[in-house]
Amino acid sequence: MKEIPRGTLQEQTFYEQVGGEQTFRRLVHRFYQGVAEDPLLRPMYPEDDLGPAEERLVLFLMQYWGGPRTYSDNRGHPRLRMRHAPFTVNRAAHDAWLRHMRDAVDELELAPELEGQLWQYLTYAAASMINTEG
Template sequence: MTFYEEVGGHPTFVALVRAFYEGVAGDQPLRDLYPEEDLGPAQERLLGFLEQYWGGPTTYSEQRGHPRLRMRHAPYAVTPDQRDRWLRHMLGAVDTLSLDEMHDALLRDYLVRAAHSMVNSFDEPGT
């Protein structure tokens, strides 16, 4: 079984992404990184990426090609503050899943490492 299957598959990842974007919607500095008026498209992209990464459907790559996370985030100034905001909402979303200890630790480890790797600017807006 894949991680995706072990943690409950699609419903688990939908819950994770939904909880994450509920936090993003109310965090204006983080929300500013999302160019679309509606967060729905971003939500679908993240859901597809996470499901594929963890062993679920490969819909993300079929629709968008290789994830190339750093390249896709390059147009946006991802600062340490933005990273920390993203992690606060994402790890809070993980808290809502009630995963067993091993799966929780694996997911958190990946998310923290991924968030740190996305930082591409150390200049805070307005400085």
């Protein structure tokens, strides 16, 4: 049996495994379609246009999962809890956020192990943003 030379096989990042930028743009766009119609979440986005918030989340998720570091280059450290502190994030907001994100994840039709990894992170991130009882 011939040995594979060291360095021949390169491990892909999660970002690459799920399809790169296009996949994250689809995910976040679908998520914000839900947010735009949600009476609980929409007021948390003071900008008239959800486009800038959508772009920030796309860039953050791409960087988190091994893609380009554009988010940090433009905005510095993510500081997610600090950036969300001005908003009331309670259990109801958490549940609404995850409901829209679940719809978006389902539409990606990722392989089960990749979908599970993504969903585990999203549920952890959503729980960590809760800053108010109720």
